[in-house]
Amino acid sequence: MDTRARFKKKKAAPKVQNETARVIYERLGDEVLTTPARVERRGTTPCLFGKGGTCCRVCNMGPCQVVEGVEELRGVCGASAATVVARNFGRMVAGGASAHSDHGRQVAIDFYETVHGETPFEVKDKRKLRVVAQALGVNPDQEEQALLQEMAEAALRVFNQQEGEIPLLNRAPEKRKQLWRELGVWPRGVDREVVELLHRTTIGVDQDHRNIFMACARTALADGWGGSMIATEFQDLLFGNPGPIKARVNIGLSVIREDMVNVAVHGHEPVLAEALAIAASDPEIVEEAKKVGAKGVNLAGICCTGNEVLMRRGIPVAGSFLQQEAAIATGALEAVVVDVQCIMQNVAEIARHFHTAVITTNPRARMEGAIHIEFDARKALECAKQILREAIARFPKRDKSRVDIPDHSVDVVVGFSHETILYMLGGRFRASYKPLNENIINGKILGVAAIVGCDNFRVDEEVHVELAKELIANNVLVLTTGCAATGLGRAGLLRPEAAELAGDSLREVLEAVGCPPVLHMGSCVDNSRILIAATEMVNTGGLGEDISDLPAVGCAPQWMSEKAITIGQYFVASGATVVFGPDFPTLKSQVATDFLFHEMERIFGAGWRVARKAGEFAAIMIDHIQAKRKALGIDK
Ligand code: CUV
Ligand code: SF4
Incomplete structure (x- = not known):
């Protein structure tokens, strides 16, 4: 058979796991390359060495593919499969911890600026102040302004502290704290642990997989009980502690509105979404939206930013990670506003086929094909209005004949x-x-x-x-x-x-x-x-x-991001067994995997499973x- 003919043969539509996305993609046809189509093109088998964790590329004598138990198939430097796997795992843990923690640090900075009167926000949850103060080792019995300032400084110290102990881990059960101290895995400061883990996993440093995995535990604990906990607690302090609230999730006519300017907020840091929510109800902005024929500005969330504003404001979530392209391909989004993490580059590609603006807002995360409007919490409302104006200007360009919003949204509490x-x-x-x-x-x-x-x-x-x-x-x-x-x-x-x-x-x-x-x-x-x-x-x-x-x-x-691995590691180091799937990044080394699955069980009372x-x-x-x-x- 002529190979060219085989290539030309029209492929069946790519398998799409998500029903709502499938409906939308179907209409899109071959017009644009979607992520499921990319999965299809790449085939179902990812690189085996990479997948099993035994591909080392930390130095220029490699990259080396290593096979466990075959002496001549160690790395050029002699690195064993267990070492390579542990190093790769360690770099994932460091990557994940850095993401959550850079987010947490930003919240701490926003809090610092807020208590110094530099942002339009204020501390909303006063009930939680004392609890968080105590957790940070700050004396809660002092005049409020002094307390707030001291808490802001203590929060920032969680990241840049070099010696001693991150105080938040004191919230854990007594027995767990004793264990962490005995094992020497109580983290000193978030930044220090992440840097040290990156150092230890460069060529020629830590070459004992057990020692690397224990460092992974320490860095992961710095994330869970450090960076992530600061993010959660200080977001609660600034924007309110979530309480039971009714809302909707998934793409639908009450989530993406036919008669409004639709702005999706995608990423992770709620400060941007909070500012957009305030700006969207500003009379000035509503008036401007009306001028272009819309009833106002409607916000919908994607990924974790979506979860943040869903939990606190009941703003609907248009979709999870899986639906970021589909939300745009409804043809009814004027803008996707993104900050950091889990934003696929393909978003810009999909948006190019519609009237949708992709607006990056964070200096850490720019994207080709996007408009960049930098968000600064100190000028939160001005920035948010500027972003919304960009969206409002797109509304007249919406092509009604291409709008298709499957009404799939569902009630949630x-x-x-x-x-x-x-x-x-x-x-x-x-x-x-x-x-x-x-x-x-x-x-x-x-x-x-x-x-x-x-x-x-x-x-x-x-x-x-x-x-x-x-x-x-x-x-x-x-x-x-x-x-x-x-x-x-x-x-x-x-x-x-x-x-x-x-x-x-x-x-x-x-x-x-x-x-x-x-x-x-x-x-x-x-x-x-x-x-x-x-x-x-x-x-x-x-x-x-x-x-x-x-x-x-x-x-x-269905883990995908490095962040998930870090989360898993801090759960296990905290005593909670976790099951990941459908695969696991250490499986090509039995020795290393045994440590995570069984040895950790003996040390921490919890282990990994797949x-x-x-x-x-x-x-x-x-x-x-x-x-x-x-x-x-x-x-x-
Ligand atoms: Ni942070 S990390 S796909 S948004 S949960 Fe969603 Fe959650 Fe994973 Fe990303
Ligand atoms: Fe190969 Fe060793 Fe270099 Fe890794 S560190 S790429 S195993 S030589």
């Missing part, structure tokens, strides 16, 4: 910060985890599982949904963050009515308080809320003395919960 759970599940005891613990002890709730992390164009999105359904059917309460949360929202699992899918005893508990079976706790940095919730469960009593005693488990079934299908995830997670129940003597 979100806002389950640790404090919300405290009040909602607290029942008659008020603000206590006691009823939750009791329901776990008496077996009405089997245990708690977290489904977190990304969605991924190479994975079937149904994994999240099937897994969540199976867990709640087995009376496991599910917590969720990140893009997983958005996916579970699309499937209707964030509605209180979804309690009917839960097992009888879980259902009874949920219906008594009107809670959905899956609790949306926020963005990826808000995984730090899960650390606090877990600690609270330990301190409340009856479920052991450490996080590793809890009948609890985490997972990231699974592929929803059923495998559920089996591992439910088994784990049952084993912990047995150890606690509360199995029936």
Whole structure:
């Protein structure tokens, strides 16, 4: 057969994991190269050495492909597969920690500027001030202005401190703290740990995979209990602690409005979205939108920025990571405003085919084909208005014949910060985890599982949904963050009515308080809320003395970003076992993988696992919960 003819043969449409995106892409046809089409072109098998973690390119004698157990296939320098895998893993942990922490640092700077009167924001959540002050080692009993300033400085120190201990880890259970001290993994300062891990993984430095993985634990802890926790807590202080709120997720006519200027906010730092939300209701801006024939300016979120404003303001989420292209391809977005992280370069390519402006706002993240309007919290409203004006100017260019907004959006109830759970599940005891613990002890709730992390164009999105359904059917309460949360929202699992899918005893508990079976706790940095919730469960009593005693488990079934690996590592180092899938970046070294999966279990009381299908995830997670129940003597 003539090869050219084979090439010419029209390919079947690429497989699209997401129903809403599929509908939109279908109409797009071959007009533009979408991410699923790129997946298709590249084929289903990514580079094997890269995938399994045994491709080393940290020096110019390589890159070397290394094969475990074959002496002559070590790296040129003699590096073993375990070393190469650990180094690559370490660089992922450092990358992920740097992302969350650079975000956290920015929040700390915004807070600093705010308490010095330099931004239009103010400290909204005064109730939380004392708690956070104490966690940072700041004396809460002082005059408010002095307290705020001292807290701002203490927050910045979490990043640039060189010696000693990051104070926030003191929030952990006593036993865990002792363990961290004994193991020497209590992080000194975020920046120091990230730099040191990068140093240790260059050529010719740390060549003991165990030692590298312990450094990974230390750096990851600096993220979870440091950078990410600062991001969460100070965002709460500035923009309010999320409480239960009704909203909508997924592309639909109430999310992307036919009669309004639509602006999608995509990325991670809520300060930009908060400023846009304030500016969008400014009478001046509304007036300008009316002049071009729109009713006003409508905001919709994408990725974690979406989760932030969903949790605090009930602003709808148009989509998770998987839907960033689809949102534009509705033809009804005037602008996509981005800051940092998880913004695919292909977004600019899709936007080029529509009237949509891609607006970058952060000096760290520019993109070819985008307009750059730098956002500065000190001039937050001016910047936000300038951005919205850019969007308003595009509205007359919207081609109505190309607008197609599938009406797929779904009701959700979100806002389950640790404090919300405290009040909602607290029942008659008020603000206590006691009823939750009791329901776990008496077996009405089997245990708690977290489904977190990304969605991924190479994975079937149904994994999240099937897994969540199976867990709640087995009376496991599910917590969720990140893009997983958005996916579970699309499937209707964030509605209180979804309690009917839960097992009888879980259902009874949920219906008594009107809670959905899956609790949306926020963005990826808000995984730090899960650390606090877990600690609270330990301190409340009856479920052991450490996080590793809890009948609890985490997972990231569609992980994609390095950030997910860092999150997994800090969960494990904090005592919570995690299951990742559909693959894992160390699998080509049995030696290294054994350390993460088994040795860490002995050291930290928790380990990594890998699974592929929803059923495998559920089996591992439910088994784990049952084993912990047995150890606690509360199995029936
Ligand atoms: Ni930070 S990291 S795809 S947005 S969860 Fe979404 Fe969440 Fe992963 Fe990115
Ligand atoms: Fe190869 Fe060693 Fe250089 Fe890595 S550090 S690229 S294994 S020679």
